[in-house]
Each structure stands twice: as C-alpha cells, then as structure tokens.
Amino acid sequence: MCGQEPMTDPSDAAIVPADGRGERRSIPDATVARLAVYLRVLTALAEQGTVTVSSEELASAAGVNSAKLRKDLSYLGSYGVRGVGYDVALLVERIARGLGLTRGRAVALIGIGNLGHALAGYGGFASRGFRIAALLDADASRVGELIAGLSVRHIDDLAEIVRTEQVSIGVIATPAQAAQDVCDRLVAAGVTSILNFAPAVLVVPEYVDVRKVDLAVELQILSFHEQRKSLRTRSRRRAGLEEVG
Amino acid sequence: MCGQEPMTDPSDAAIVPADGRGERRSIPDATVARLAVYLRVLTALAEQGTVTVSSEELASAAGVNSAKLRKDLSYLGSYGVRGVGYDVALLVERIARGLGLTRGRAVALIGIGNLGHALAGYGGFASRGFRIAALLDADASRVGELIAGLSVRHIDDLAEIVRTEQVSIGVIATPAQAAQDVCDRLVAAGVTSILNFAPAVLVVPEYVDVRKVDLAVELQILSFHEQRKSLRTRSRRRAGLEEVG
DNA sequence: GCGATTTTGTGAAGGCGTTCACAAGCCGAT
C-alpha cells in the first residue's frame, strides 16, 4: 500500500554541469535513494553466486516495478545486455561508483546517548563502506569510555578530528536542544554532509546537505494511515455496504 | 541544499472516498510527513507560551516555504485568521486529530539487539503519544530481561500481545534475515502498520503500510552528494574557472 | 544466416506536488 521507498527532498534536484563528456546527466534524488537499495540487493545476490539478473527479477527483489528500475539504472549508463539482463558484479561496481562509494568515507558520530550507543555498535555502517572515525560527546564524564573499540572523545576536539581523520559525514545523535550547536560546529569544521537523528530542524548554509531521521515522525505517518484505514472501514459500514451495527 | 524533509512513497497517494461530508480531501503523503514536523514545532512554540503564529514564522521554523506550509494546512481545513495567523493551540489540536494521534497508539518492538535496546529507551515515543506495549525477541536467553521498565517476551507471544494490548504498529529492529519472518507474524497477528529498521525489503499484503529506515542508505545518499560536490569543484577547476593544479 | 524470443533503453504521456501570485478577509487606526 504505502511503499517502502525512502525519499529525498525534491526541492533540490541533483545538478551536474553537463560539461564536455563529464557526468552523463543529472540523477534525480528519488533515484539515488533507490540505487542504494538496488546495491544492497545486488550485493546479496552476488554473495549467493548469482551472475546475471534481469530488470524484472531485480525490480521485484527491490520492491519496485521494472520500468522504474531500468530508468534508474539508465542514469548510470548502459550496462545491461538486451535479451540477457545485467551482470551482477558489474552493476555493483557501477552503482557503487555512481554513489561515490569507491573510497570508504569517514564518519564522526556525535552524541553517545541511547541512540548514539546503538549506532556506534551498528555493523551495517562498516559493512557498507563507512568507517566510524570518532565518537564524540559534550559530557566530560563520558569521555574515555570505550565503545565498539573506540574511545569517546570530547566535542571540542571535533575540528581536529575532522582534519586528521578526513571526516566527510557527521551524524548527530544528541538531544534536540544540542543539535543546532553541534551542527554549527560540524559546519565550521568543514563537514558538508550531516545525518540528523535529533528531532530538530537544522539551519545550515546552502552548500551543506542535511538528511534527517525522526523516529516519532515515522510513527506519526503510520498513525495517519492507520486512521485512514479505520475511517474508511467505518464510513463504508455507515454507507451500508457491509452489515450495520 | 538538499532539504531536510523526509519523504514517503508517492506511488500511493492517500485516498479518501469523498463520501457525503466525510473527510475533507485526500492528503498527499508528502504533506502528512511535513504535518508531523509542524506539530513538533508548534508543540515547542506552545510550551514557550506563543499564542499565535503566522505561516511565515512557522514555515521558517519548520524549514519550508510559507506557500507550501499554507497549502499543507489547508488540507486539514481553514483554521487560520487572515491578517493575523494561526492559533497555536488550535493548530496543534487539529494536526494531532488529522494525523490520528488523538488516542495514543500501542507499539510492539521486535528485536532487542543494539538498535532495539536504544529504541526501547528512546523517550521521544512516549512524549509524542506512542506507548511501547511490548518488547519481543526470538532469543530465549533474552526473555525476561528488563529494559526501560518492560520485560522482554518471546516472539511466540506476539499474537496474544497484539490482541490484549491492542497493538496497532509493529517496529522491526531485527537482523535483516529475520525481518520477513517477523513481518509475516505481525501481519498474521493483525498489525497493519510496520516500521522496519532492518535492511531488507519486506513483502506484505497491499492493505499493510510499511515504512523503512535504513541507516546505511541514508549515508550512501549523503555520499552521493559529497561526490557530486567534489566533482563539481574538480570540473570547474579543469575548466580553468579557478587556478589550475 | 535468419527468424523467433527475450530483455534493455528511452521517448512520450500522464500524474502529483511545489511554487506563484492574487483575491478574499480580518484587524486596527482614524
């Protein structure tokens, strides 16, 4: 019913200068989000030994329709073979390259509370090419604590860490009221991509990308659909299409 | 640059039967997601004593433009006053009602690993009207463990718990390979809304809503934009618009 | 080699959401 695709803000469609024979073409944000999913599915296929996959198979494994999948892949170039399908290994490589995953990026995680702790221990980052370079917190009493093999450092060390570890992405897992301050520090340190788990709207310069994940908002969206479903049932009942109470 | 709005799948626009004088009109998924954000901002405003707010003020606090905000609110009805703005308390009430948050919904959380643990302890759920009714895990050795005041129960008790606790939303925080099985159990137990943190594509009947949060995908999207930024700089340099290397 | 079959890649069409711009409406001052 309500699909599973995450989404990005369509207000800024990806722009590529279209210089010479540089990048092929601008890739829509919605497509980028799906490419990441295809990559995950393809990696799993590769691990179980699948060599070739058709758009139909891959699409159904990723939960989209095949026309959309083909159009998405076409933004990267023509890597399929008509009548045959796609080479799994080649596609994995192309998508990874398209998403800029060729060199593993360093991530700094700020806010070692409940959620920060879980994120620090989450294996999915490392397994998909992201290296957690540092854990930081403002609470001095947490500094030095060892989590997932990393020692927690103080937020004041942020700028230095970003420089020495070449951090390109900051993850904010602090309480809401600390988020903007941490965000400002990240931007000042030169970080231009931020993933925000705090339930707060961040203000950043236009050249900085922010993605947010708000757990309560997700539940509220589901709540809306739940209500819609029960309203629908109720009004159908009222209309006498089913037995009346 | 890349905005902060989460997104839903546009492939299924909300449908309301438009019977008699039932619901006003269909609310787009993108709007629903933003309404949840407005609600958060408005609640904060109310707490600090603000009585009235203009679309311009609220929009900038929520990080959207005012036209969009007004159109979003208009789906709920006409609750603003021209020349004045919106009554904060009234709007909070209307949005909460629109999202179906009038009665607090019960949530079952399955998978008490790293992430599940953090989610169980996350205060943001309770504070926004969601009650965690049960924690479940397939690992018998975890059963009985006390987390955030709740005792972990075995996944086999799911159906019973859903019935007795009136669970309407299931949250999956298991490893990827267990996700589909847990999902099937939820659906079988009558749950029609699922929030999935496992990096897996869930197959569900069309009447079930699934939202997914994939942390690695979020990072990959940021990675793409990082690459785009550096590519742009590089090609500009190559074009001689800046000093050459 | 050639035709049948399969599957990709992509113009074109359609749908949905965002943005624009302004009429309608409310308040307060005079």
Added chain:
DNA sequence: ATCGGCTTGTGAACGCCTTCACAAAATCGC
C-alpha cells in the same frame, strides 16, 4: 464607518517523477 495594511487560502502554471509502450539489440535454435 471606512481605509490601509497584513495574512490566509487557493486556482493555475510549472516541473519533476513515474508509467507506458515500443524500437533496438542480443541470444538461441535450426
């Protein structure tokens, strides 16, 4: 009571994304 200023609500235009449908291309069998 009227006027001026401010803010909402919304039709219309625009743009992006999805979906459709088919030509192009590759393999297989004969």
